Amino acid sequence: MKILVLNCGSSSIKYKLFEMESKEVIAQGGIEKIGMKGSFLKLTLPDGQKVMLEGEILEHRAGIEYILGVLLSEKYGCIKTIDEIKAVGHRVVHGGERFNSSVLITDEVIDMLNECIELAPLHNPPNLKGIYAIQELLPGTPQVGVFDTAFHQTMPVYAYMYGLPYSLYEKYGIRRYGFHGTSHRYVSRRACEFLGVPYEDQRIITAHIGNGGSVTAIKNGKSIDTSMGMTPVEGLIMGTRSGDIDPGVISYIMEKENMGTKGISTLLNKFSGMLGISGVSSDMREIEEAIEGGNKRAIMALKTYCYRIKKYVGSYAAALGGVDILVFTGGVGENQASARKAVCENMEYMGIELDEELNDSVRAKEVVISKPTSKVKVLIIPTDEELTIAKDTVEILNQVN
């Protein structure tokens, strides 16, 4: 059975087509710069080769049509007819309090997703565009929504409530929701399978550090706290997002710089984080290059970045009453040894003993990187949000059929 997974962002669409019997990815790629000059589709061929196909892709529907065309094409395709795609699974960023697990997309669900737009004005509209496009282009094909927020719906009230007037929670749903749930769920479970321990009685901290990043505390298989909040800007310092700051700073900047709400939101989401501190880039590889060249601000940015992750690990150890497993994932977590080392440094008191040599020599594979004597097992688990979405999609199809 073939399942198409879509991750529709504001200017991009990532896709993977899975053959579920073998869990194999039979086609993958992404469209970037939708609605801008120079939009293109980049696909990875089965032999790993990358191909760029340029095209005027003005909106999401056209993008998905383009993707389906490529999947069917003689040159780069892998299916003969469109109905080989049995279902489509979508990454949906914000499910509010309405969704604590993946769902079959119905008209009622679409109405609820529209209600969640206010909570995630940047993320949910493109997700919905992807759903509408499939309704039109593949009519009758079941669609499943897999939410970033769903896994964190188990957080206790004292972890998700802000210190604000309660009426704002009642009126607008202002509370902490958390994101990257699909990734935290997948890597925490995989880590337990890999170690051969029961998921249901472990205290786990997962650090998903990519472009966006979040840390989650998982107790007995349930998320009990996570570093992102009502929006994905809270918590860690990220590629371009500020993470935690004193809320007083916001009104101060707005006043001093004569900035409106749009301006401050763009500043915190797009021009802050590693990019803002270093002045070099939001991309960790470019930061590393600058550090090698002795760039002081890049060095400071990386220290600040790692220190924030370390503080979350420490606070979640407190929330969990101890830690059994610490997992690193995401582009940085999987690949950058120096960040993992900085996070784990001087944490022996907590039972974290990193095998530094091993940590330096491994990347992007499932591996234990702590010493055998370490009380906390530290692991790298490459995340696979798309496979998780595809599996959820099959599970839901089986439930409704």
Ligand SMILES: Nc1ncnc2c1ncn2[C@@H]1O[C@H](COP(=O)(O)OP(=O)(O)O)[C@@H](O)[C@H]1O
């Ligand atoms: N080999 C590497 N070494 C260091 N950082 C890397 C490496 N590969 C990827 N990264 C970093 O991972 C980040 C992107 O992570 P990823 O999880 O792919 O992002 P996204 O949140 O967009 O899915 C970038 O900062 C990138 O520089």
Ligand SMILES: CC(=O)OP(=O)(O)O
């Ligand atoms: C929700 C979110 O922050 O996602 P990403 O890190 O992929 O931008």
Ligand SMILES: [Mg+2]
């Ligand atoms: Mg990612």
